[in-house]
Amino acid sequence: MRAVVQNDKNRALKRAGLRAGVAALAVAAGVSGCSGPGPDSGVRPAPGQQRLQAPPARALDSYATRLKADRAALAAAARHWDLDQVPLMPPAPPARKPRITARAGFEVDGQEEEKLPPVFTTIPTKQKVVFLTIDDGAEKDPAFLRMMSDLKVPYTAFLSNYLIKDDYAYFRQMQAEGITLNNHTLHHPYLPGLSYEEQKNEICGMQGVMEKWFGKAPTVFRPPYGNYNGDTLRAAKSCGIKYAPIWDEEVFVDHWEYREDDKSLHPGDIVLTHFRGRDDWDGTMVDDMRRFLNKVTREGYAVARLEDYL
Numbered sequence: 619m620r621a622v623v624q625n626d627k628n629r630a631l632k633r634a635g636l637r638a639g640v641a642a643l644a645v646a647a648g649v650s651g652c653s654g655p656g657p658d659s660g661v662r663p664a665p666g667q668q669r670l671q672a673p674p675a676r677a678l679d680s681y682a683t684r685l686k687a688d689r690a691a692l693a694a695a696a697r698h699w700d701l702d703q704v705p706l707m708p709p710a711p712p713a714r715k716p717r718i719t720a721r722a723g724f725e726v727d728g729q730e731e732e733k734l735p736p737v738f739t740t741i742p743t744k745q746k747v748v749f750l751t752i753d754d755g756a757e758k759d760p761a762f763l764r765m766m767s768d769l770k771v772p773y774t775a776f777l778s779n780y781l782i783k784d785d786y787a788y789f790r791q792m793q794a795e796g797i798t799l800n801n802h803t804l805h806h807p808y809l810p811g812l813s814y815e816e817q818k819n820e821i822c823g824m825q826g827v828m829e830k831w832f833g834k835a836p837t838v839f840r841p842p843y844g845n846y847n848g849d850t851l852r853a854a855k856s857c858g859i860k861y862a863p864i865w866d867e868e869v870f871v872d873h874w875e876y877r878e879d880d881k882s883l884h885p886g887d888i889v890l891t892h893f894r895g896r897d898d899w900d901g902t903m904v905d906d907m908r909r910f911l912n913k914v915t916r917e918g919y920a921v922a923r924l925e926d927y928l
Contacts, residue, residue, distance in 0.1 A: 695768035699904065702912045705769055706919065708747050711926035716742045718861060718928060726848040734851040735839065735859050739866040739877060741886035747922035748914055749774070749888045751865065753802055753840065755782035755789065757895040762903040763788075767795050771911065772923035776802035776840040779827045781893075786831045798925050799832050801825060801839040801859065810847040818853035825857050838928065840864060861928055865890035869910045871901035883917055888924070 689704075696704040720729055720736035728734065741749065750773040766773065775792060777799055782789055793799055803809070803820040804827070812820070825835040837860040841850055844864040854862060866887040868875045876882070891910065895902050914921060 692770065699765050699769065699908065701769075701908060701915070703915045705771060705911050705915050705921065707770075708772075708920040708922040709745050711923070712743070712745075715927055718742075724864075726846075726851055728848060729851075732852070732855075734848075735854050735862040737841075737846065737851070737862045737864060739864055739888055740884060741888070741924070741927045743886040743927065745922070746885050746919050748883060748886070748919050749924040749927075750910065750921050751776060751840070751863070751888055751890055751924065753890060753892050754778050754806060755802075755893050756898075757893040757903055758785050758788040759893075759895055759903045762907065763791060763795070765904050765907060766797075769911070771907075771921050772797070773921070774798050774800060774838070774924045775893075776800045777824075777828075778802045778806040778842070779804045779824055780806065783827075790832065793832055798836070798838075798923075799828065800836040801828060801857075803842055806842045808843065808845055809841050809850045810845055814849040814853060817849055818856060821850075821854050821859065822857040837861065838863065838925075863888055863924070869906065869913075871899040871906045871909065874909075874913070883914065883919060885919075886927075889914075 693704050718736055718738060718741070721738045721740070724737045724739075726734065729736070750771070752773055753776045755775070755777045775789065775797060777789065789799055801821060801824045804823045805820065807820060809817050809820065821839060829835040835858055837858060839854050839857075839859040839862050841862060841864070846862065851862065866877045866889070867883065868890040870891070878884070889910065891906055892898075893903065894906070899906070911921075
């Protein structure tokens, strides 16, 4: 075995230094995003090799650009629909949904013991949001669909079959925009005047209609006129209903009506309006929504999606 002389040591050190330099360059290239072909190079990475993600700064810049464009589009939509201000965007849905119970004084006998669907008018939240709900389905205004889509305003529809059966497609279009469709009975009767079986037929019958035409039987039900009794809630429970929200305020084309004496909006309030047009009102659904949005925005409220809190 030959002894290692000084020159051999120098050559070995040079080779080790060269290998270390190459390794360092490879690491630097990886960090700088240059270790492989870029996404637009047309060259596929070697098997098992992953393309590098865009640097975080670039992703943030792209997000900011999209956000700016979305805000500009919303501002343009607000001008187009003649709103006073751009509607406020709602906060993210709560990570833990609030516990929903029957409003005090709105319970029926056996409410807790039988775990009946609670009747409530407000969602318990400190967030400055309100929830828009629209009943029955009589008016089918295409301009209303365009307005709400342009403005990205969520709402919940409570439908009665005798009013929607001439145009299920209108409400399927609504559903395609992410709107939840819920149960408002087959024929919109005064439910406390009916027997338990008659009420069950109205509610469960509408569940069948919803499943057939919209692909899903809802878990949320609103009694017509906000009237109900113990049999109503028992029948609703038997049909798969979990919640029976009514409302705290109602908006019309030309005025608001309030349940509370202070005649004010409150965080979490459920607001009612109807699918109505000039045959019933001195205005259109677009006029109605303009009144609604101008008021809630002026008072600092965003419109949130009811189902995100249930």
